[in-house]
């Protein structure tokens with residue numbers, strides 16, 4: 001098989017998501033399982049979105065709109081951009097893969113920070129092998145260090161991914177710093193701002209959405225998703241904002257009909273009101289602050305976060321702690337694969353779910 005396959009794949013560690021609830025249920029036969037592992041929204045989606053999904057079932061014998069036209073129109077209107085500034089994907093992960101396929105040539109590299117979302121590395125390796133991926137050190141506060149990233153730029157760097165806020169650390173970089181960075185990066189390097197968690201950033205923070213660059217910098221792409229604050233992770237839908245010329249290159253690698261009818265229509269319906277988004281933001285803000293203070297009271301170092309999750313350092317063997325939490329019915333994320341082997345990440349859920357996690361954590365750590 002080794003001589004048979006694309007050799008890049010032999011250098012690839014496949015993405016390993018958090019354990020599914022059903023699998024844990026089968027293994028341990030537990031009464032209650034709380035999953036706080038994948039940064040999903042704890043709320044059920046609004047009734048109007050559910051109804052739209054039900055209605056669309058009658059149409060699934062036919063292919064969806066291949067270029068998500070109506071959804072793009074709605075996003076364009078909401079963001080003050082044109083329809084050609086938008087491309088929709090089956091999750092923003094699909095677009096990350098389109099970006100490396102469209103822009104990463106042999107000998108060129110993807111550059112990002114250490115301790116970030118794993119899909120940039122996977123997409124780079126899949127496209128041009130392990131030599132095509134490099135990462136810069138973070139600063140001591142677990143933030144992307146733009147100066148370390150700048151220092152790594154050489155002629156081979158083609159794509160830079162900036163995750164803001166970052167997963168799994170939850171930190172942001174000031175808008176002013178990112179703006180300065182974008183202005184000074186050579187224009188033959190594509191800068192991708194992955195804003196998957198932008199809706200959770202504290203209102204009033206110095207945060208750069210990047211929209212101001214979309215029509216005047218062909219080398220900037222912004223990624224957003226419906227998987228987090230919109231609560232549509234199970235439908236797989238996200239999008240890119242970019243210059244029409246840049247996105248037209250992505251459309252060359254896009255599979256036809258890549259986003260299902262149900263996903264397109266649910267996303268379109270979700271954009272009709274901000275109530276669900278606001279409710280999700282408020283609950284997350286309240287429960288995040290509560291969980292952060294409860295973790296501090298337990299003496300557990302936890303990094304303040306601008307997202308819907310917290311990274312913490314339990315000061316014990318993380319693999320062992322994770323196994324024990326699973327046996328107690330708690331699924332969170334150990335961060336070895338993200339390059340932080342002594343840390344874990346917990347998604348902010350409803351208060352009763354966070355309490356269940358805390359209770360089990362206390363029991364295991366003997367506090």
Ligand SMILES: Cc1ncc(COP(=O)(O)O)c(C=O)c1O
Pocket residue numbers: 038039090091092093094117163166167194196224225226227233236237238
């Ligand atoms: C930083 C970041 N980008 C992108 C994604 C992927 O989102 P999607 O569900 O739209 O593929 C995630 C999901 O966890 C993420 O953490």
